[in-house]
Structures are given as structure tokens and as C-alpha cells.
Amino acid sequence: MPQLSPMSWITLFVLLMISLLVLSILNWWNTDSKLYISPAPKKKKAKLWPWS
Template identity: 45%
Template sequence: MPQLSPLNWIFLFLLFWVAILVMSVLIWWSKKIYFSTSTSKVSSVKENKWNW
């Protein structure tokens, strides 16, 4: 293991958990959008003019 200062270990620890949190939020967001559009395609296209 490299010789890092304790502050750098804290930054690495925080970066690791922030990356996991961001990835899980992105996965949750993509599943939410997918399921909401697949259940009601016609009404969601009329309501959502941005098409995303």
C-alpha cells in the first residue's frame, strides 16, 4: 500500500462512497424512468414534451 497521509485516506474513503451513491442513484433513476414510460406510453408522451 502507498504511504498516504490520513487526510488522503479520508478523501479516498469519501470518494469511494460518493461514487457508489451516485451509481445507485443513476441506476434507480433509469429504472424509474423506464418503468414509468413502459406502463403508460401514450399518456406519458402527451404529458412529457421533453421525450426523456
Template identity: 45%
Template sequence: MPQLSPLNWIFLFILFWVAVLSISVMIWWVKKVYFSPEISKRFEIKENKWNW
């Protein structure tokens, strides 16, 4: 393995964590729940029977 300068190690470290964070954000974005009127119409919304 070739020796890298300290600046290149810092760049590799930053690049690694940017990749990890971007992949985790993409996974979160795909799996997040969308609360939109079209989706909520599919579910029957029951009236609240409590008086509070």
C-alpha cells in the first residue's frame, strides 16, 4: 500500500464519513412514512369518541 500524505488521509476520512452519511440518508428517505391526504384516505379514520 503506498504511503499517503496526512492531507490525503484526512480527505479519505472525510470521504468515508460523507459516503456513510449519504447512504444512511438515502435509506432513511426511502423508508420514511409519507403523511399525505391521498394515503390517509385509504385508511378509515374513526371519529374520536372522547370528549377532550
């Protein structure tokens, strides 16, 4: 295992945090936009998901 300097550890950590943040923002935006663009009618949803 090669030795990593503290600076590279910080860089890796920052990159990881940024990627997680981007993923969560994209996920939130996707769900939010889906709800915003096409709100599912109650009757239609009941037919699609009989168990819910």
C-alpha cells in the first residue's frame, strides 16, 4: 500500500463528498421534477399499485 500524503487524503475526501452531494441533488431533483411535472391521479395509481 503506497503512502498517501495528508493533502491527497483531503483531496480524495473532498471528491467523495462532492460526488455524494451531486448524486443526492440529482436524486432529489429527479423525484421533485417527476412529482412536479406529472402528479399521478389517485385512480390511476390505485390501478398501477393495488397493494399501496
